[in-house]
Amino acid sequence: MKKKTISRRNFVKESSLITGGVLIAPSMMMASPISKKENVLKLAVIGCGGRGTGATAQALKADHNVKLVAMSDAFKDRLDKAYTSLSKIFDSSKIDVPASRQFVGFGSYKKAIDEADVVILTTPPGFRPQHFEYAIAQGKHVFMEKPVATDVVGIKKVLKAAKAAKEKKLNVVVGLQRRYQKSYLAAYEKIKNGDIGKIVSGQVYWNSAGVWVRPRQEDWSEMQYQMRNWYYFNWLCGDHILEQHIHNIDVANWFIGEIPISAQGMGGRQVRTGKDHGEIFDHHFVEFEYPGGAVVSSQCRHQHGCFTKVAEHFQGTHGISSTKGKVHATLNSLDGNTIYDHNGENDPSPYQIEHDHLFQAIRNQRDYINNAEYGANSTMSAILGRMATYSGKQITWEQAMNSNYQIVPDEDSLSWDSLPPTICDDSGNYPIPTPGKTNFIIS
Structure with missing residues (x-):
């Protein structure tokens, strides 16, 4: 199977930077201050498919003073569809996403996250660790869908970010709604x-x-x-x-x-x-x-x-x-x-309850929620x-x-012309794992 991998030397080097401690600006050490219950909570959604649209609607219903201010997706048509669907349900008091805050393409998640207090992470799960890591580094509260990674390196990244979220008193809910x-x-x-x-x-x-x-x-x-x-x-x-x-x-x-x-x-x-x-x-x-x-x-x-x-x-x-x-x-x-x-x-609905609990925890600034560790372990x-x-x-x-x-x-590092980690042969068939032959590098 044609895969892009990371060497153990590079992984250990990168892990040591995180575990050893990286200097963080004081403004990023804690959650963004929300001193009054009536303050507007700015919301961004990263990944505007069906689950992202549904989760955004639930978030907007969870708090009387939350507003969607930014959206990001790899595809413009998916972002447009989500924006149209949400605009049919909510008025301008809940949705304020002009074209200047509609971000499209690989890497666009950063621009949307930067605009918000609370972020919804609902892209395909392979991207979740990178998005979660950035959101926590920027001091944002997070709702992220399950699963939270697709490989072991991603799991480790999520666990490190989960620890940082706890230190910063950021709330994290994972969509394991049971x-x-x-x-x-x-x-x-x-x-x-x-x-x-x-x-x-x-x-x-x-x-x-x-x-x-x-x-x-x-x-x-x-x-x-x-x-x-x-x-x-x-x-x-x-x-x-x-x-x-x-x-x-x-x-x-x-x-x-x-x-x-x-x-x-x-x-x-x-x-x-x-x-x-x-x-x-x-x-x-x-x-x-x-x-x-x-x-x-x-x-x-x-x-x-x-x-x-x-x-x-x-x-x-x-x-x-x-x-x-x-x-x-x-x-x-x-x-x-x-x-x-x-x-x-x-x-x-437990889908609504998980958002209700997230926003209640953000508002009271006392009973913090952090589902990231058990989300990572179950993933x-x-x-x-x-x-x-x-x-x-x-x-x-x-x-x-x-x-x-x-x-x-x-x-x-990706673009629409990049080769994915797995590619098909000349007949259009992809390599399939075979029990007894497929191996994983275990050190």
Whole structure:
């Protein structure tokens, strides 16, 4: 697989600059001061696709005095579409984004972030570490979608920025919305209180029919094609085990209270095999082992006409728990008696709640939120699973985190004429990972 990599020497050098301490201007040491509740909070969105548009709408509803002042996207048509959609919902008291604050192209994120107090990061996830790092360096509060990276070097960058955010008292919310969902919170509290005993095993699922494909246009460069079809390229998306299934893996980490120590599994491309499906698999199965002895089986699939399920089940020494979607959270004893049954038909949207909590924390300047560490750990768990299915090997957390595995180039070096990290052959086929042959450099 043709990938751009970073040498271990350069990675160690760059890491030491961060961990050793870089001189930071005093104005960037803390969050921007917001002394009065009625002060306008200026908002910027980086990545204006469907999720960026939705997250921006939720942010604008979360606080009575927040205003969208800047937008950034690689593509002008996506920015224009998002601006038009939001303008139909909100008036000028909420949206003030003249052409001079509509930024387009690679590297445009910096200009938008500089305009704001709060930023929404919703580009393809490969760019997330670089955007998050810059936002925190500039003293901005952040909402960023999951996953927060697609490679190990990106994870390390996010963890360092998360530490800086904590020191600066910046609020960070990650779009793993189940952690803000009433049914999941209720189940978690019951599990934490010991109602089903110690979790010893579990099964987590994201089995569905798959997502969109955007046909290649003759006038697109290879970079434009991959950016339009970002879901099918690992440097941008990380495969669906990361982009979607991270939700269920995150629930396992959360409920168990640990992160995996190793993963082994299998996967491949059996149904979704066309040139327009890039380099990712259409099914993964992983066994995650946790420090306390629990083993969690993880399934995700993108295949039409098959069994579908998005849910989590855990078995404890005294009972079992099941969580699914917005409504369902049940706990039962081992003899079948109901311990708890949550009916969430009328529960508020967790997508809105996470923004409500972010802006409340910004306003009160006291109860700071920082989801970045668990967001990074759950992202890394899914990356570990992908590494295991692609290679067919058992890979430990320590091995992966000690590696220099990097597949994402610096965004500021990219243009529409740049070659992406993975390129197709003369027939238009991309190199596909092969278990037993594909290896990862483990140091």
